[in-house]
Amino acid sequence: MNRVPAFAQTIRFRLAVLYSGLLFVLAALVIGGIYYAVSKSTEQRPYATKFAKAYQGDTYLGKREVVLVAEVENAVNVQTMEILRNYSFATLGALFVASLGIGWVLSGRVLRPVRAITRTAAEIQATDLTRRIQLTGPRDELRDLADTVDTMLDRLERAFRAQRQLIDDASHELRSPLAIIRANVDAVLTSPESTDEERARAAVIVDRATTRMTRLVEDLLATARRAAPALVDADVDVGEVAHEACEEFATLAAGRGLTLRRVLPGGLAVIGDHDALRRAVGNLLSNAVRLAPAGSEVTVAAGRTGGWVWTAVRDAGPGLPEEDQGRVFDRFWRGETSRRDRHTGLGLAIVRQIVESHGGHARLFSRVGEGSTFVLWLPAPDGLPGELPDGDPLALAGHPRRPA
Secondary structure, eight states, X not given: OOOSOSGGGSHHHHHHHHHHHHHHHHHHHHHHHHHHHHHHHSOOOOOOSOOEEEEOOOSTTOOEEEEOHHHHHHHHHHHHHHHHHHHHHHHHHHHHHHHXXXXXXXXXXXXXXXXXXXXXXXXXXXXXXXOOOOOOSSSSHHHHHHHHHHHHHHHHHHHHHXXXXXXXXXXXXHHHHHHHHHHHIIIIITOTTOOHHHHXXXXXXXXXXXXXXXXXXXXXXXXXXXXXXXXXXXXXXHHHHHHHHHHHHHHHHHHTTOEEEEEOOSOOEEEEOHHHHHHHHHHHHHHHHHHSOTTOEEEEEEEEETTEEEEEEEEOSOOOOHHHHTTTTSTTOOOHHHHHHTOOSSHHHHHHHHHHHTTOEEEEEEETTTXXXXXXXXXXXXXXXXXXXXXXXXXXXXXXXXXX
16 A cells, blocks of 8 residues: 555655755755865864963962963864854754745646646546637746647547537438338338339339448548558559549449540659549549430549649539539538539548648539539649649640530
């Protein structure tokens, strides 16, 4: 069992003892040095209590006693050093006690910001991250520590808020297909009175709902995987990444009567995660193939402008109004046009997350009725990217939009 008092285990007590000990040692060295210097400069020798001596004189008075001045000075010196020694010990004892009190007070003042940080951290809960330390006073190390903790709490609050929003949105998105599946299973597939045609139609609806849930779960896994710190970036050829994504969607595009046009030169290297970038381009192609009208063309291109490497996916779909273009990359965002055209879910949000984690930017160029062009800008590894270029790089590279 630990018999040390609780106050003796605190940093405040240890600091007070440290301050007191250092002050005591310094004072002892000073007083000891003074005592040593005085003792060396003062003549001292043993003496008797009576230091008078008889002196034989030649006067008519005969013998008489006289006091020797040297003996008196020696006695005074000895007694003075004894008094100095006693007062020095008393002064050191009083100074030690006083230094303990002063050290306790000073250490308390020094640790007051730490107590404020501890108190605030103890009051913060995972469900409420709105509290802040907001330490005042001089701009010292403790103030910097408190500001750093406040900044960390800001990041945690944003992360928890985004996590809660993601969970709420994902739950909402999963509720609809689950309700559809449950309704069809209860009303059609398990009913002995349903016809084969009704069961076939219910099976198609259930398959569509499960596909939607599967895509949502894959998007959630991709979000968590990209946020993990275990990924290691390497040299990636953007043209090769886009070509692999095109190969994945070539069959689906052909099944919908779409022409997949590729303008993918080689040598467009960036530093990043090959699989993540392929998924980003694949999500753009998934939207383009799903929204483009039958018989139209989907263009996938890549290139370089200044210090930026870009890859773009253009479709001849319904397009988006200008007021919706800034929010199309938000998670589960639903505008009037996007609700009708199914620009929803996590696909585009994951695209933005992947690109921004590589230090790049995702941009959209779209007009209602004329289609959309999604562009992924990635910094080139051989120089400073500089300012992000304006405009649609496909149009600037001489690839005009073809009518559907």
